[in-house]
Amino acid sequence: MKTIAIANQKGGVGKTTTAINLSAALAIEGRKVLLVDFDPQANSSIVVGLGPNSHAKTMYDVMSDPRVTISQVIQPTNTTDLFSAPANLNLAACEITLVNTAGRETVLKRSLSEVSEHFDYCIIDCAPSLSLLTVNALMASDEIFIPIQMGYFALEGVQHLMTIIDLVKSDLGHTDLRIGGVIITFYEKRVKMSQEVLERVRSFFKTLVFQSVIPRTIKLDEAASYHQTIFDYSPRSTGARAYRNLAAEVIKR
Numbered sequence: 240m241k242t243i244a245i246a247n248q249k250g251g252v253g254k255t256t257t258a259i260n261l262s263a264a265l266a267i268e269g270r271k272v273l274l275v276d277f278d279p280q281a282n283s284s285i286v287v288g289l290g291p292n293s294h295a296k297t298m299y300d301v302m303s304d305p306r307v308t309i310s311q312v313i314q315p316t317n318t319t320d321l322f323s324a325p326a327n328l329n330l331a332a333c334e335i336t337l338v339n340t341a342g343r344e345t346v347l348k349r350s351l352s353e354v355s356e357h358f359d360y361c362i363i364d365c366a367p368s369l370s371l372l373t374v375n376a377l378m379a380s381d382e383i384f385i386p387i388q389m390g391y392f393a394l395e396g397v398q399h400l401m402t403i404i405d406l407v408k409s410d411l412g413h414t415d416l417r418i419g420g421v422i423i424t425f426y427e428k429r430v431k432m433s434q435e436v437l438e439r440v441r442s443f444f445k446t447l448v449f450q451s452v453i454p455r456t457i458k459l460d461e462a463a464s465y466h467q468t469i470f471d472y473s474p475r476s477t478g479a480r481a482y483r484n485l486a487a488e489v490i491k492r
């Protein structure tokens with residue numbers, strides 16, 4: 240199982256949209272995929288339609304109760320080969336409960352190791368923060384994918400994320416952790432700034448930037464509002480094509 244954290248401490252850059260639709264695209268390509276919702280906002284749990292009143296166990300239970308294993312939390316989705324480990328708002332409490340846990344940075348890593356034989360990919364949708372939860376996600380991951388939203392502030396804060404990655408490598412000993420790719424999101428072909436920013440991001444991250452860029456398109460937003468992947472909501476849309484192309488690149492890398 241290859242584990243990939245979709246991380247950027249900025250909110251609204253397309254982490255969740257990418258986590259859901261990249262996971263779905265990999266599943267459509269025949270890979271077995273586990274999508275871990277690691278954001279208390281729980282937006283990527285929508286693919287399993289888990290309502291706030293559900294009594295099902297979530298990632299909160301996995302992170303806070305050693306008796307709960309991740310297999311007890313994993314649920315099938317409407318997409319064949321795509322499975323979800325959902326979250327809810329309770330996950331936010333882990334920031335406090337984890338502090339006194341032995342090996343607090345590696346709780347997720349240890350729980351995922353139990354299912355590593357069952358999946359080809361594990362995609363972790365991270366919270367928009369550089370918290371203990373995000374550190375757990377990085378410790379559990381082989382690679383980080385960083386979505387970058389086209390706009391004037393595109394690279395703002397990226398240095399901070401790089402510092403955290405370096406700390407996880409040097410201080411926590413996860414020396415193999417690497418940036419696996421940078422994903423351009425909200426790209427607008429006809430907007431000059433989009434092209435300028437794309438050039439800037441390419442000159443900063445070089446070949447790490449995926450060739451497939453994700454366009455700004457209302458269809459991706461609508462799909463989420465209908466609790467669907469883009470492939471169920473609008474399989475022929477430019478958004479669907481972009482995420483399929485991205486999945487193909489991910490498989491090749």
Ligand code: ADP
Binds near residue numbers: 252424425426455
């Ligand atoms: P994050 O997880 O980084 O906070 P989201 O994936 O939740 O970001 O995206 C923020 C908002 O923008 C959501 O309402 C989402 O539906 C919308 N969105 C994400 N990607 C796109 C896109 N490429 N085009 C248009 N809207 C998008």
Ligand code: MG
Binds near residue numbers: 254280282365
């Ligand atoms: Mg999100």
